Amino acid sequence: MxxxxxxxxxxxxxxxxxxxxxxxxxxxxxxxxxxxxxxxxxxxxxxxxxxxxxxxxxxxxxxxxxxxNFIHPDIVPVVARALAYREPGAVYDVDRLKTNLLSSQPLTFNLFGLLARDLALATRFMAEFIPGLMKDVTDLAFEHSPGRGDARFTQDGTAFDVVVRGRSETGERLFVGIEIKYSESSFETVPRFSPRYAAIAPTANLFVDPAAAALRANPCQQLFRQHCLAATILDQGLADRAVLVLIAPQHNTLTATAATTFTRHLRDPAGGPIPFIPRTLEQAITALAATGLTDHARALHRRYADxxxxxxxxxxxxxxxxxxxxxxxxxxxxxxxxxxxxxxxxxx
Incomplete structure (x- = not known):
């Protein structure tokens, strides 16, 4: 750059x-x-x-x-519905969502908004984006947590930017939690950790050292919290399999470094109980084009990656x-x- x-x-x-x-x-x-x-x-x-x-x-x-701020008019009602039916405690800065071009929240809707309207299209996208993972998409939600502040989960406000639910080829219920970055550095303010993480991390079978201080500090802390949240979703029987996905531009080296650093703390990043799959924004745009949304993919590329x-x-x-x-x-x-x-x- x-x-x-x-x-x-x-x-x-x-x-x-x-x-x-x-x-x-x-x-x-x-x-x-x-x-x-x-x-x-x-x-x-x-x-x-x-x-x-x-x-x-x-x-x-x-x-x-x-x-x-949304690059296709059909995304606007998706945003309106997401705001109207937002989960209790969901974090939306509405003015920023509507007027800040740089924010990753409008990017999230620009990337996934059309898929939320057409689950068959979302199914084709997931087949291109993460081949072999999901046979059918059954639901797509924005700014999702199964229960903010709930002690059955992480007992805090941790959430995913996008959640894709569906079925695998063998009929398993799949939960794909997605974090989306654009210009963020992965060095944002570190929140206060709830006591639940001390109980979740050692039993999740995800981390080399569940007590490592680096997992609770930048640049790993957000991915660590989301990985633990995904583990509780499995524990509570809300899915049979879960995957954590990070999407960020390929030239955002700070976020790429965060992904690499976090991966080093995982026992088995690709094949563990909850695989961690980093993907680039460019790969997501290419997958959208492959589903037939070529004009939309071109507009996304022009807006965010050209x-x-x-x-x-x-x-x-x-x-x-x-x-x-x-x-x-x-x-x-x-x-x-x-x-x-x-x-x-x-x-x-």
Missing amino acids: PLIPDAARRHHHVFVPADHRFKAAARFLQALWREDRDLPIGYHTDSLGKRRRRLGSCIGTSAGEQGT WWLVDGELQLDATPSETNLFVHPRNANRTRPRPEAQPHRKAA
Whole structure:
């Protein structure tokens, strides 16, 4: 990923000093997506909900209310239903969901929203995404936990971004818990651990050292909590088999490192009681294309993973003496044009 000059980030209103390398590029890409569609710029809000400054990776409130953060109009009613029927204790920042282009929560709906409307389509997707795992998808849910705060589970707020339930070829009830990252570093605030983890981890037969401090610290702690939650789902008889999946962009090296680090703490990552399966966002987009959603997959790629657009914009912004810093060797003799604006299809 390129190190984007501060001047270019300021020009597109995405200069955030705290951003790590991938997040800065991802924020820049989201600003280009917004600009190409002539969507109004949004604002950064503080913890008190006060608007502080314009931020190119956000859209205005009015545009957000029209569903323009979602790349297909059929996703908008899926989001509305998920919010209306959210589980008690489910964590949704509705304003962020509707207006923050960089957030992984709208990405979750953009990636799985159309599948939630068509379980036959979801079945084909899972066959492409994780071959041989699931014969039929019977349910797909967002921001799911079987019981937040319930002592039968992890007795806290741990949940999965997406859950896919279904049946295996042999008729087993399958539970696939999915965590989705986009620009996150996997070094977010560590929550307070409930006492339940001290009881779950040693009996789950998942970890090399269930008491390892590293499992309860970044970058492993969220995956550790979700793995333990999946173990309690099996213990309570809610499924016969469970799988934990992590989806993140291939160039988000911090999250990739988190997955690698967590894997080292597992006794048998691929064949244990609850396999841990890291997948890239690009693999998920490719699987969507293979199910027949080629236009949607193309739109997802353009929105979240077309880094050549960032390179092209840097070439446009660079002075002649700087241009060679941003040109890929294969493209040294040609200029990559900026993509044409494409009108967004607003939901009715």
